[in-house]
Amino acid sequence: MSKIFLTDTTLRDGSHTVSHQFTIDDIKNVAKALDEAGIDIIELGHGDGLTGSTINYGFSKYSDYDLIKAASSVIKNAKLAVLLIPGIGTVEDLVKAKECGATAVRVATHCTEADISEQHIRAAKEMGLFTVGFLMMAHLTDVDRLVEEALKMESYGADVVYATDSAGAMLPKDVTEKITALRKNLKIPVGHHSHNNLGVAISNSLAAIEAGATYIDGSLSGLGAGAGNTSTDTLVAVLNRMNIDHNADLYKTMDASSKALVPALQSKGLHPHTNLDALMIGYSGVYSSFLLHAKRAAERFNVDVRDVLLELGRRKAVGGQEDWIIEVASNLAKNR
Amino acid sequence: MEKVKVGIIGPGNIGLDLLYKLGRSEYLTPELIVNVRPSKGIDYANKMGIRTSTEGVDAILKEEDIKIVFDCTSASAHFVHAPLLKDSGKFVLDLTPAAVGPYCVPAVNMTEDLLNLDNVNLVTCAGQATVPIVAAINQAADVSYAEIVSSISSKSAGPGTRKNIDEFTVTTARALREVGGADDSKVIIVLNPAEPPIFMRNTIYTKVKNPDIEKIKEAVDNMVKKIKEYVPGYELLLEPIIQGDVVTTMMQVEGLGDYLPVYSGNLDIINAAAVNIAENYAKKLMGGVEVV
Numbered sequence: 001m002s003k004i005f006l007t008d009t010t011l012r013d014g015s016h017t018v019s020h021q022f023t024i025d026d027i028k029n030v031a032k033a034l035d036e037a038g039i040d041i042i043e044l045g046h047g048d049g050l051t052g053s054t055i056n057y058g059f060s061k062y063s064d065y066d067l068i069k070a071a072s073s074v075i076k077n078a079k080l081a082v083l084l085i086p087g088i089g090t091v092e093d094l095v096k097a098k099e100c101g102a103t104a105v106r107v108a109t110h111c112t113e114a115d116i117s118e119q120h121i122r123a124a125k126e127m128g129l130f131t132v133g134f135l136m137m138a139h140l141t142d143v144d145r146l147v148e149e150a151l152k153m154e155s156y157g158a159d160v161v162y163a164t165d166s167a168g169a170m171l172p173k174d175v176t177e178k179i180t181a182l183r184k185n186l187k188i189p190v191g192h193h194s195h196n197n198l199g200v201a202i203s204n205s206l207a208a209i210e211a212g213a214t215y216i217d218g219s220l221s222g223l224g225a226g227a228g229n230t231s232t233d234t235l236v237a238v239l240n241r242m243n244i245d246h247n248a249d250l251y252k253t254m255d256a257s258s259k260a261l262v263p264a265l266q267s268k269g270l271h272p273h274t275n276l277d278a279l280m281i282g283y284s285g286v287y288s289s290f291l292l293h294a295k296r297a298a299e300r301f302n303v304d305v306r307d308v309l310l311e312l313g314r315r316k317a318v319g320g321q322e323d324w325i326i327e328v329a330s331n332l333a334k335n336r
Numbered sequence: 337m338e339k340v341k342v343g344i345i346g347p348g349n350i351g352l353d354l355l356y357k358l359g360r361s362e363y364l365t366p367e368l369i370v371n372v373r374p375s376k377g378i379d380y381a382n383k384m385g386i387r388t389s390t391e392g393v394d395a396i397l398k399e400e401d402i403k404i405v406f407d408c409t410s411a412s413a414h415f416v417h418a419p420l421l422k423d424s425g426k427f428v429l430d431l432t433p434a435a436v437g438p439y440c441v442p443a444v445n446m447t448e449d450l451l452n453l454d455n456v457n458l459v460t461c462a463g464q465a466t467v468p469i470v471a472a473i474n475q476a477a478d479v480s481y482a483e484i485v486s487s488i489s490s491k492s493a494g495p496g497t498r499k500n501i502d503e504f505t506v507t508t509a510r511a512l513r514e515v516g517g518a519d520d521s522k523v524i525i526v527l528n529p530a531e532p533p534i535f536m537r538n539t540i541y542t543k544v545k546n547p548d549i550e551k552i553k554e555a556v557d558n559m560v561k562k563i564k565e566y567v568p569g570y571e572l573l574l575e576p577i578i579q580g581d582v583v584t585t586m587m588q589v590e591g592l593g594d595y596l597p598v599y600s601g602n603l604d605i606i607n608a609a610a611v612n613i614a615e616n617y618a619k620k621l622m623g624g625v626e627v628v
Binding site for chain 1: 483485490495498499500501502506524526527528529539541582
């Protein structure tokens with residue numbers, strides 16, 4: 001299966017969850033951690049894109065330009081993306097974003113209105129930005145129309161086109177149908193952005209990959225509007241399990257969640273949705289009730305709970321063998 | 337008294353709708369509609385019995401009798417047309433975002449002085465719908481920031497608007513400041529493809545320095561009455577409400593259903609404004625008729 005390129009939108013779609021109150025430090029910490037984790041594209045800014053800071057959508061604590069500068073100062077490898085929704089932001093705003101350090105843009109329109117993105121996609125390409133066409137609310141139109149609109153974005157020069165499930169209303173079969181059709185008709189790569197409102201974000205991401213999408217969105221701990229996006233952490237674990245190639249490091253992605261994002265959320269009285277320890281249970285294939293026992297043992301022997309669970313999985317422990325946990329944890333401590 | 341003859345450049349949605357509105361005018365008559373090539377719009381106008389030409393602006397320049405010209409093409413085309421029309425002494429209503437001349441929103445700034453100019457710009461449909469409300473609130477309460485969200489049906493947004501949506505938002509935002517009187521402004525436009533098509537709908541948020549809601553309501557009420565004189569389908573959906581210093585007002589425009597169905601209130605309001613200005617200019621030409 002083709003290599004998957006991950007876009008993390010914690011700092012853009014997740015901006016909705018914190019009512020656009022991310023601070024400069026939040027941005028720096030999370031962007032740096034995502035970059036170190038090997039995420040390909042980091043998107044940031046107001047949830048509604050450049051100049052989305054308004055009465056209608058809520059005002060940001062800091063301007064997008066200050067946030068871009070902050071992230072740009074810590075990112076070494078990843079592309080730094082902004083969202084531009086024609087009708088809200090303009091080409092002029094994009095020029096400023098580029099001057100502040102943006103290297104990619106996602107130009108987003110409602111799924112039937114791609115022609116309003118022509119001037120922005122063309123301008124972005126002229127500026128040398130990696131340019132993604134983002135067809136939002138893709139559940140609201142049929143396959144033929146979606147293909148027609150995606151072809152327009154391709155003709156304007158987009159590098160990738162997304163079928164974006166902004167409402168989290170698509171089911172895996174809808175994703176399969178739409179991504180398959182886009183792949184069949186487009187020359188450029190296809191992407192998918194999901195929301196977990198029906199609890200199928202990760203299934204939809206996998207359906208997209210199986211249908212040929214090579215650009216997939218996630219956010220740390222599944223932060224994001226509504227029930228949030230596909231959790232990047234979970235997605236990386238699942239891709240590893242499926243032996244699908246990508247550039248991210250699982251532990252470092254999880255660390256970006258727990259060490260960079262969680263403190264930022266807690267400072268705003270919020271908590272993440274994804275239970276990262278439980279993620280490791282699934283990833284390593286151990287009995288679910290091991291969770292609390294493994295956490296206690298890891299604390300007792302001062303080892304990483306993830307290593308404890310991975311080792312238990314390797315040993316193929318079965319239900320009832322909670323006693324093995326202590327031995328594994330103590331061994332890890334000894335062999336350190 | 338003989339009606340004043342009018343030329344139209346560009347037989348698209350706007351141009352064809354104007355034919356209906358001008359056809360009803362007591363003061364104006366649509367004399368000639370032109371394009372640079374044969375088109376469906378030209379065929380349509382022919383069927384309506386209107387004289388047409390495919391020689392573009394030159395056809396209009398040749399006719400001295402045409403005193404008023406509506407340019408419904410594009411900004412780039414208007415930059416070419418404007419100096420030619422100026423030399424020929426015709427009064428030009430610019431319905432493109434070119435804005436060679438000053439903005440005019442009839443309910444707010446139509447004056448004798450404006451009618452002495454040779455070129456006025458109609459801002460945008462969203463501008464015609466929202467600038468008067470901002471101007472009214474500004475007069476009553478001093479607006480420091482105006483933000484509008486304009487939703488229009490996909491079917492009523494023509495290719496010109498779609499290709500140049502930045503010009504649409506930037507021009508509208510500028511008019512909110514220059515004609516509406518807001519210190520700062522922001523414009524959001526959303527296209528909605530729902531069927532049946534939605535009516536044009538605008539939400540106007542203003543931050544005010546003197547939050548006297550009764551005074552604001554009265555000013556908005558008076559303004560709505562003034563607009564309804566030339567745009568009958570203009571209705572408040574939500575009269576001004578206030579929270580802190582933010583006033584929220586919502587309005588909708590139901591079109592007259594001339595060329596496009598009633599959901600195209602956006603098209604109606606800009607054309608109604610243009611015809612209103614042209615009629616006042618015609619009255620001036622006819623001599624002594626009072627400007628309203």
